[in-house]
Structure formats: C-alpha cells, structure tokens
Amino acid sequence: MVKLLSRGVPIQQAKRILEDDTVCDVIKIGGLVRNKDRFVRRRQRLLGPQGATLKALELLTGCYMLVQGNTVCVIGSYAGLKSVRKVVTDCMNNIHPIYNIKTLMVKRELMKNPELANQSWDRFLPKFKKVNVKRKKVAKKQKTPYTPFPPPPPESKVDKSLTSGEYFLGExxxxxxxxxxxxxxxxxxxxxxxxxxxxxxEPPKEFKVTTDKIQQPNQEVDIIALKKKMKKNKLGNYKKISN
Known part of the structure; x- marks a missing residue:
C-alpha cells in the first residue's frame, strides 16, 4: 500500500490492496524502448485520446491502471493483471492496444456461453496480419574522395581587389x-x-484559312447551266401548288 501511494495512486484505490482477492503489479516500461521520443509516443497509446483506451482496458480487465513516468501501476485480480501486463508489453513492442482490446472483448462474450467452456477459442479470436508500411527512401549522400590537403580558403575583399587592380587606384x-x-x-x-x-x-500572328470549297474569283461560271436549274425549280414549285 505504501509502495502504491509513493507512486501517486490515490488512497481510495490503494486501500483495495488490503482485501484478500485484490493484488497489485508495478510494470516497469522504462527499459523496454531506448529512444525517448518513441517511448513517449507508445506510452501515449496506452492512454488513448482523452483516456479512452485506458478506460476500455479498465472495463474489460476489471483493474485500476495508473500510467505515470516509467511505470504502470495495476490493481485488480490475478487474471486481470496478467492480461494488462500482456497489453502493456505488446504496446511497448509496437503492437497497438486496440488489437488486444478486440480479443478481450471477444473473450468476454465467449465466457458468457457455458457450452464453449471446454472448447478452444482460437477459431473465434480475430487474427491480425502484419503489414509492412512503405517508408520514404532517404537519399544517401555521395562520399567525396578523401584528400589530405585542406580546401583553399575563400578569397577576401583585399584579394579580389588585388586581382582586379582596384587596390592600387585612388579614392x-x-x-x-x-x-x-x-x-x-x-x-x-x-x-x-x-x-x-x-x-x-506587337500585333498577333494572323492564321491563313485555306479551304477548297471557296470559289476563286478568277474561275468562270457556267451561266446557261444555272438558268436551266432555276427553270426546273420554278416548274417543280408550280406543280406542287396546282396539285
């Protein structure tokens, strides 16, 4: 009880350890991940958005959890502590808690059915495939050949004026x-x-339109053929009207 109080557990939850069926476990997660930024991100997964993941784990396991610093304090039954420890260690090993939460939800529903008490639950539990996420390839820097001589120093203003000849001029x-x-x-x-x-x-460029259908002005027109066509059209219209 004193150990839990020293780790920040409220006294209302720490008093439960004095009961016969209640036990506690302090899971050390500080040494599971070396990179500090990665450790903080994976620890945040246990809490979830607005503590939703932590509440779901507490409801499914029936345990009280406190994630603080490099430890996770858990108070509850033996079975609950076992499942919580598995979820925490998997989360630190880059397995999201949502996968374990789904399996716990399925197990909770299966426990209600007495016919499946002596059967294997592997066929009911969800199976998650490992997906390799494609990452961006970082371009490797080309190594310059090693030379024992240092690079030449940059030219100063005095050196530039000497080469151009301005140094020797007057003001x-x-x-x-x-x-x-x-x-x-x-x-x-x-x-x-x-x-x-x-x-x-500048004026825009003019595009020349060339079509074969347009008659050229120099071409001769057959006037006699045009008169015959006009007469035929007039006679045809007159016959239609008389009918």
Whole structure:
C-alpha cells in the first residue's frame, strides 16, 4: 500500500490492496524502448485520446491502471493483471492496444456461453496480419574522395581587389569605377523593361484559312447551266401548288 501511494495512486484505490482477492503489479516500461521520443509516443497509446483506451482496458480487465513516468501501476485480480501486463508489453513492442482490446472483448462474450467452456477459442479470436508500411527512401549522400590537403580558403575583399587592380587606384578613381558599374547595371535594367513594354504592342500572328470549297474569283461560271436549274425549280414549285 505504501509502495502504491509513493507512486501517486490515490488512497481510495490503494486501500483495495488490503482485501484478500485484490493484488497489485508495478510494470516497469522504462527499459523496454531506448529512444525517448518513441517511448513517449507508445506510452501515449496506452492512454488513448482523452483516456479512452485506458478506460476500455479498465472495463474489460476489471483493474485500476495508473500510467505515470516509467511505470504502470495495476490493481485488480490475478487474471486481470496478467492480461494488462500482456497489453502493456505488446504496446511497448509496437503492437497497438486496440488489437488486444478486440480479443478481450471477444473473450468476454465467449465466457458468457457455458457450452464453449471446454472448447478452444482460437477459431473465434480475430487474427491480425502484419503489414509492412512503405517508408520514404532517404537519399544517401555521395562520399567525396578523401584528400589530405585542406580546401583553399575563400578569397577576401583585399584579394579580389588585388586581382582586379582596384587596390592600387585612388579614392576618386574607385568612385568613378563604382559609378560606371552602377550606370551600366541601370542601363541593362532599363533595356529589359523597354523590351517587355514593346512586346505588349506587337500585333498577333494572323492564321491563313485555306479551304477548297471557296470559289476563286478568277474561275468562270457556267451561266446557261444555272438558268436551266432555276427553270426546273420554278416548274417543280408550280406543280406542287396546282396539285
């Protein structure tokens, strides 16, 4: 009882250990996972969103659970402690508690049926397949060949001015060079802007339509054949009206 109280269990639950049928278990989970971030995430799985997973485990096993720090304190019956320890160790070994909760729910329903008391429950229990999640492949960095000589140091401003010859110029000459470079850059920018403006005033390209059905003006038209067709059409319309 003192051990449970020292681990943060409330006194109302710690008093239950004095009863004959109630036992406790302190499951140490700190050494099961080496990575700290991974350990925190897997410990959070036992609690679930707003403590839903922890409440489900307490209802199914009939035990009180307290997840705190590197330990999990459990108070309940022997059978309940055994199932809780399995769920906790599986969760730390990257098996989600929901799978064990489903099996516990099926077992709870099977226990109500007295005919299945002496039979094997393997055919009723759910079987979960292991799924390998595809992860992104990290591109390996190409190793540069080893050279005993260090890389050359970057050139300073003094070195650059020495190579260009500005170091030996006077202040007035240096100022003149800067102005020329600045004016040259401004002229280039101005030229680019003018080119963009001129593109807006360029007319669009005209597409020539070439069709064989359009009659050319130079082609000769048969006037006699057209007159015969007109007469036939007039006679046909007159016959229809008279009928």
């Amino acid at each position: 007035k000459e240096k100022e003149k060079v800067r102005r020329e470079a600045k004016s040259k850059k401004q002229k280039e920018i101005k030229f680019q802007r003018e080119e963009k403006r001129q593109k807006l005033f």
